[in-house]
Amino acid sequence: MALLEVRDAxxxxxxxxxxxxxxxxxxxxxxxxxxxPNGAGKTTLFNTITGLQxxxxxxxxxxxxxxxxxxxxxxxxxxxxxxxQTPQLVARLTVYDNIxxxxxxxxxxxxxxxxxxxxxxxRNEVLAxxxxxxxxxxxxxxxxxxxGVGELPLGGRRLVEIARALCTNPRLLLLDEAASGIGREDAxxxxxxxxxxxxxxxxxxxxxxHDVDFVLSLCDYVYVLDFGRVIARGTPDVVRSDPAxxxxxxxxxxxxxxxx
Amino acid sequence: MIAAAPRDAVxxxxxxxxIGVFVVxxxxxxxxxxxxxLYLLSAGLAYSLAVLSLVVLVGLVGQxxxxxxxxxxxxxxxxxxxxxxxxxxFLLAVPLGGLAAVPIGMVAALPALRVRxxxxxxxxxxxxxxxxxxxxxxxxxxxxxGGGVPLPRPAALSGAVGYYWFExxxxxxxxxxxxMMRSRRSGRNLAAVRDSEAAALSVGISVVWAxxxxxxxxxxxxxxxxxxxxxxxxVASGASFSSFDSISLLAVGVxxxxxxxxxxxxxxxxxxxxxxxxxxxxxxxSAGELVGVVFGAGLVLQMMTAPxxxxxxxxxxxxxxxxxxxxxxxxxxxxxxxxxxxxxx
Numbered sequence: 001m002a003l004l005e006v007r008d009a010x011x012x013x014x015x016x017x018x019x020x021x022x023x024x025x026x027x028x029x030x031x032x033x034x035x036x037p038n039g040a041g042k043t044t045l046f047n048t049i050t051g052l053q054x055x056x057x058x059x060x061x062x063x064x065x066x067x068x069x070x071x072x073x074x075x076x077x078x079x080x081x082x083x084x085q086t087p088q089l090v091a092r093l094t095v096y097d098n099i100x101x102x103x104x105x106x107x108x109x110x111x112x113x114x115x116x117x118x119x120x121x122x123r124n125e126v127l128a129x130x131x132x133x134x135x136x137x138x139x140x141x142x143x144x145x146x147x148g149v150g151e152l153p154l155g156g157r158r159l160v161e162i163a164r165a166l167c168t169n170p171r172l173l174l175l176d177e178a179a180s181g182i183g184r185e186d187a188x189x190x191x192x193x194x195x196x197x198x199x200x201x202x203x204x205x206x207x208x209x210h211d212v213d214f215v216l217s218l219c220d221y222v223y224v225l226d227f228g229r230v231i232a233r234g235t236p237d238v239v240r241s242d243p244a245x246x247x248x249x250x251x252x253x254x255x256x257x258x259x260x
Numbered sequence: 261m262i263a264a265a266p267r268d269a270v271x272x273x274x275x276x277x278x279i280g281v282f283v284v285x286x287x288x289x290x291x292x293x294x295x296x297x298l299y300l301l302s303a304g305l306a307y308s309l310a311v312l313s314l315v316v317l318v319g320l321v322g323q324x325x326x327x328x329x330x331x332x333x334x335x336x337x338x339x340x341x342x343x344x345x346x347x348x349x350f351l352l353a354v355p356l357g358g359l360a361a362v363p364i365g366m367v368a369a370l371p372a373l374r375v376r377x378x379x380x381x382x383x384x385x386x387x388x389x390x391x392x393x394x395x396x397x398x399x400x401x402x403x404x405x406g407g408g409v410p411l412p413r414p415a416a417l418s419g420a421v422g423y424y425w426f427e428x429x430x431x432x433x434x435x436x437x438x439x440m441m442r443s444r445r446s447g448r449n450l451a452a453v454r455d456s457e458a459a460a461l462s463v464g465i466s467v468v469w470a471x472x473x474x475x476x477x478x479x480x481x482x483x484x485x486x487x488x489x490x491x492x493x494x495v496a497s498g499a500s501f502s503s504f505d506s507i508s509l510l511a512v513g514v515x516x517x518x519x520x521x522x523x524x525x526x527x528x529x530x531x532x533x534x535x536x537x538x539x540x541x542x543x544x545x546s547a548g549e550l551v552g553v554v555f556g557a558g559l560v561l562q563m564m565t566a567p568x569x570x571x572x573x574x575x576x577x578x579x580x581x582x583x584x585x586x587x588x589x590x591x592x593x594x595x596x597x598x599x600x601x602x603x604x605x
Binding site: 051052072076077088090092093102104106109114116164167 | 445447452454456461467
């Protein structure tokens with residue numbers, strides 16, 4: 001069974017149809033790409049999968065369990081890690097403490113234990129820091145960890161988000177435009193990094209990208225979204241030559257039917 | 261202290277020295293003040309603790325509350341009944357008063373799960389007003405005349421100076437608790453919820469429990485502050501904890517700075533001591549009505565020059581001081597290295 005199953009997801013914003021019956025699945029160990037023009041509904045689909053956006057219709061199952069009614073934090077604790085198109089970092093915390101946030105749902109020490117610095121507070125802090133040190137070393141963030149997150153360039157902030165998500169021990173990592181803000185020449189390195197993350201952390205990925213070539217070179221399977229619908233799906237080779245995709249991306253060459 | 265944590269040895273040393281200066285000043289204050297001013301300063305310390313309860317909400321998790329005086333009232337009246345009706349020792353009644361406010365605080369957190377900003381302020385204001393109207397003036401709580409419930413202090417704390425030291429110890433203990441909590445998991449959870457609920461949710465942090473937990477801690481601290489305040493006059497009276505007091509706590513909190521424990525201390529002390537200090541200004545002393553005018557003008561000036569509170573300016577000063585110390589240390593090390601290099605072999 002697939003790790004993630006989306007069936008007929010529908011989302012409407014005040015009359016605007018953002019998702020119109022989208023179905024998608026991600027199998028264990030797979031890197032699945034999601035591409036589509038601006039406003040196609042990629043981020044809305046991400047939010048629907050992770051629970052930040054309530055689905056008006058359809059079903060999301062994760063690891064064989066229907067999670068449609070579960071809150072975003074519950075889904076995260078079940079193993080959905082994600083990054084954001086605009087990095088969502090805590091400006092007042094250092095890079096290191098931002099990454100630590102990823103470990104915190106597993107920690108059990110509460111306000112009382114932390115305020116009195118009870119043994120459970122120390123124990124959990126040490127364990128969490130060990131985990132963060134490992135992820136920081138693996139992503140090569142070492143020299144930046146004690147800086148404020150605001151001092152990092154966009155690419156660095158995206159990497160911090162990935163590190164934070166990895167600290168949640170996700171089984172599915174959803175990356176929202178992780179390659180933007182990183183130079184085209186570094187895209188190859190980034191694809192290598194994603195593959196290494198998949199191997200080392202034994203996880204699946206769902207990747208939203210603007211850069212079609214990047215997605216087609218990275219992913220095992222690709223979905224193409226336009227106007228809230230899946231207009232094409234398949235292996236990169238199949239998608240590359242799909243006429244509907246060419247229409248959506250190179251609309252000026254082939255007249256688009258019923259655009260609006 | 262909450263805005264920026266110390267980063268290196270120099271920062272920590274400067275912070276330790278400043279805290280030391282504050283503690284020494286707090287310790288010598290009773291011997292410098294008249295009896296009536298010591299009473300005002302003692303009331304100020306109780307208010308400092310009450311503003312600290314606001315710092316937990318506003319500074320740490322970004323939530324507003326205008327129910328803090330109601331939490332204080334619940335703490336004070338509970339302690340009053342415990343001591344005068346159930347003969348519970350005063351020292352035990354202090355934390356129990358705080359604990360009694362915790363469930364009230366958790367209920368007050370419910371609006372925070374749905375609304376924010378000014379709507380939350382209004383919701384908590386109404387909540388506090390309801391408590392005030394329904395419970396604070398019932399016959400068992402001293403009646404509508406504001407008679408209150410007796411809260412006698414034990415012999416060891418019966419003296420004005422002894423009680424002042426007791427309040428100071430409780431205040432410093434609560435500040436230490438909040439600061440230690442802040443730099444651990446719970447504090448980082450609150451910071452994440454404050455800055456980005458989406459980020460908090462994405463790593464599995466429960467936004468609901470973070471807010472409810474913050475309100476619970478805030479209510480506990482406010483409840484303890486209420487007990488301390490009532491203990492000063494040895495009467496717990498609902499009349500001292502109206503919605504207007506909640507508003508005035510938020511106002512002085514903004515002046516002191518709701519981002520830091522230092523701001524809470526400044527705010528509480530200013531609330532009771534500012535009129536005394538202003539009356540000491542030349543020319544003002546003879547005209548009592550000028551006190552309010554000078555206070556108002558000072559407020560406007562402060563909002564223009566330090567909109568993040570007086571404490572933010574102090575913390576800026578601390579950072580500047582630390583930077584100077586750091587430069588001096590580097591110079592001295594360099595000079596020492598130069599001398600060592602001049603010695604052959």
